[in-house]
Amino acid sequence: MVNAMAPPCQVRVPIGSDGDIIVARQKGRALAAELGFSSTDVVRIATAISELARNVLTYAACGEIRLQPLNCRNRCGIVIVASDHGPGIADIEQAMQDAYSTSGGLGLGLPGVRRLMDEFTIESTVGKGTTVSATKWCRP
Numbered sequence: 001m002v003n004a005m006a007p008p009c010q011v012r013v014p015i016g017s018d019g020d021i022i023v024a025r026q027k028g029r030a031l032a033a034e035l036g037f038s039s040t041d042v043v044r045i046a047t048a049i050s051e052l053a054r055n056v057l058t059y060a061a062c063g064e065i066r067l068q069p070l071n072c073r074n075r076c077g078i079v080i081v082a083s084d085h086g087p088g089i090a091d092i093e094q095a096m097q098d099a100y101s102t103s104g105g106l107g108l109g110l111p112g113v114r115r116l117m118d119e120f121t122i123e124s125t126v127g128k129g130t131t132v133s134a135t136k137w138c139r140p
Contacts, residue, residue, distance in 0.1 A: 013053075016062040021053040024065040028080065031067050035076050036138055044116045045078060045136055051109040052082035052132055060086025060129065070135065077137040080117075089124040096122075
C-alpha cells in the first residue's frame with residue numbers, strides 16, 4: 001500500500017520491443033490500481049498505454065513511456081507520456097481521425113486513446129519526434 005504522504009514516483013519504461021509494451025502495460029496497471037482507480041479505469045489506462053507504446057514501436061522503433069501519479073486539489077490521477085525521436089506526424093488533425101493510418105492498421109490508436117482518457121495532448125515535429133500526453137483522473 002502506498003503511503004498517502006509519499007506518492008509513488010514516476011515510472012519510466014524504454015520501448016524498443018514487443019516485450020517492452022507488455023512491461024509498460026503491467027506497470028501502468030499496477031500503478032493505476034495502487035492509486036485507487038476502478039477496475040474498468042485500470043483496463044482503460046492499460047489499453048491507452050498499449051496503444052501509445054505500439055505507436056512508438058511502429059513509427060519510431062524506440063522511445064519511452066513515462067507514468068506519473070498526480071495529486072492535485074484532492075484529486076488523484078495518472079498521466080501517461082509517450083515520447084520518441086521518430087519521423088514525427090506531418091498532419092496531427094488527420095492522424096486524429098478515426099480510420100486514418102499510415103501503417104495499414106485500423107487507425108484507432110490515437111483517437112482511441114483520446115476517448116479512453118480525460119485529457120489528451122500531442123506535440124510533433126516532422127523529423128524530430130512526437131510526444132503524447134494522456135491523463136486519467138480517479139472518479140470519487
